Amino acid sequence: MGRKRRKKKVKRKVNKLYISTVAILLATVTVVFCTNYIKNRTDIFNIEAISIINNTIYSDDYIISKASIQLGKKIFDIDRDKIEETIEKEIYVKKCKVVYQIPNKVCINIEEREEKYLISYNDDILITDSTGTVLDGNKQNNELFPIESKVNIIYNIGDKVNIEGLINFExxxxxxxxxxxxxxxDKTQKLCIYEDNVIGIDTKYGLHVKMKLDDEIQYNYYFALALIKDRLQKNQEVIGCNLDFTKGDSPVFTFGLKREGN
Structure with a gap:
């Protein structure tokens, strides 16, 4: 009698497990079928609108054309990674993010490159953003910060500028x-780039500071300002002088000498 009862209990457990498994499979198949039907056989996920955010340089129509997104197309059929990669090839696009706005909208968020520096070398002039990427902008824009290079420059529009001997433009x-x-x-007025990763700064005090472009560059500049102010308090000469941090452990003052490269 005990064995028969145990067999019946095992059989009931097996039956329950079988029924549960079948129920789960049926539910899964139903969900997949309904999802595919809604996705592919209805208009619910058809793209009805495309929005472009933070785009000021290129027109919205231009961005949409580069993205190759068509109204009426299924929202999940668009390749977001490919669209982002394509749009980021535009010179003034720093970053692109494509987002689904379920059920039927697509948002393209643009982070643009900002013109920041006007770099001159001999008779050549180029514009870059903060990373040194060369842009195709107005070379007469006097609002950009001036940088003069005393060394060779190689560049292509859309790529980072290559300045001879300069390790890190950023x-x-x-x-x-x-x-x-x-x-x-205390703000810098102009910056010069010399050989061997050395830069020079024209200060508003009329003094030129020369430094290595290393991890201590900000500290050295702040220290240079402190030295300038100390000289001014002592009524010592500043205008037309040079302060050189590249000659040894201590900065060296020189008076009335022309800057290197002039």
Missing amino acids: AINGLLEFSEKLDDI
């Missing part, structure tokens, strides 16, 4: 952004 950007946070009189 370090220049970091220094100039640091300078922008200072009082107006």
Whole structure:
């Protein structure tokens, strides 16, 4: 009798497990079928609108044409990675993000490159953003910060500028952004690029500072400002002088000498 009862209990458990498994499979098949039907046989996920955000340089129609998104197309059929890669090839597009807005809208969010620096070399002039990427902008824009290169430059529109001997252009950007946070009189007026990763800064005090473009660049610039102010308090000469941090452990003052490359 005990064995028969145990067999019946096992059989009931097996039957329940079988029924549960069948129920789950049927539910899964139903969900998949309904999802595919709604996705492919109805208009619910047909694209009805495309919005472009933070786009000021290119027209919305131009961005949409580059994305090759068509109204009425199924929203899940568009390749977001491919669209982002395509749009980011545009010179003034720094970053692109394509987002589904379920059920029927697509949003393209653009992060644009900003013209920031006007770099001159001999008779050539080029415009870059903060990363050193060369842009196709107005070379007469006097609002851009001036940089003069005393060394050779190789560049292509849309690529990062290659300045001979310069290790990291973004370090220049970091220094100039640091300078922008200072009082107006302490901000840099112009920057020069010399050989061997050395830069020079024209200050508003009329003194030229020369430094290595290394991890201590911001500290050295701040220290240079402190030295300038100390000389001014002592009524010592500043205008037309040079302060060189590349000659050894201590900065060297020179008086009335022309800058290197002039």
